[in-house]
Amino acid sequence: MGDRCVGQGALMLLLSALLSLLLATCGSEALVVSARNPKNFIAAADQEEDNLLNKITLTQKNYIQFIKYLIEVPRLPSFTFCLWMKSLNMTNPQPIFSYSRDEKERYARVWISPPGSGADGGADEGEVSGAAHINLRIHEEPVASVPIPDMRVGRWHHTCLHWTSGMDAEQGMWLLFFDGGLRGKAVYSAKGDPEAVLPAGGEVAVGQELTDFDQGLDDGFEGELFGFNLATGPWEGLGKTLYETSYNQCTLRGGGSPPATDGKSTLLVDWAKTPIRAYGGLLVSPAKASCGNF
Structure with missing residues (x-):
């Protein structure tokens, strides 16, 4: 016994x-199959369940939270991404987009530096010192740091960024749109820079910098995200179409994403269809059928 x-x-x-x-x-x-609404979610009364898309909510509490796309990334001479975001905490850097490999090599990253931290998270800079900045680095080289004085906590904002090394266009350049307006642009290479081209085989993540795991939970996006799409190729074509579809049309029905290709470029990440892996117990919930208030 x-x-x-x-x-x-x-x-x-x-x-x-x-x-x-x-x-x-x-x-x-x-594992989340895609951003489409799973059958166990209940669609709003005025929406068709099959066409309802999800948003994600990240708190960075208890676990590091982010999403990683389950895709094979080709060599990237240029890219464009767009998304809707609502930050609920602007006291820490807020990673938006990360392309890296083996959690060590940083190829490209975009993040929001808090108000008062200045350009690229550095010292304050005069009249825009109190503004948040959207920053871009390529191979850890500072490329852009654009002040966004009208970014607000608890409000949905739309941003769209295009970058090209110039190897598939006439010149190297970047463009940044915020809430429907062009906020910054620059030409940094007249003939293109082959060393700036992003290598294949990396990992695309949203909401966290994959090489920052050893820095605790502060450096992670806190808030809600919707409609992240990533395209390869030049701006004139699918990049521009992605921006116009994402902001001006803001369509929730019928997929919510632009056509997959224009002959010169490809939609690498489709918010409605591309499989993701979600980390840290983040919340996936149905988005409202209201453009700019998901």
């Missing part, structure tokens, strides 16, 4: 340990 009780006790301890491990794994990582 005593041996039986001991055996049952050991079994219960083993089951308890396995359950704890399972809960911890589910809390830190979960």
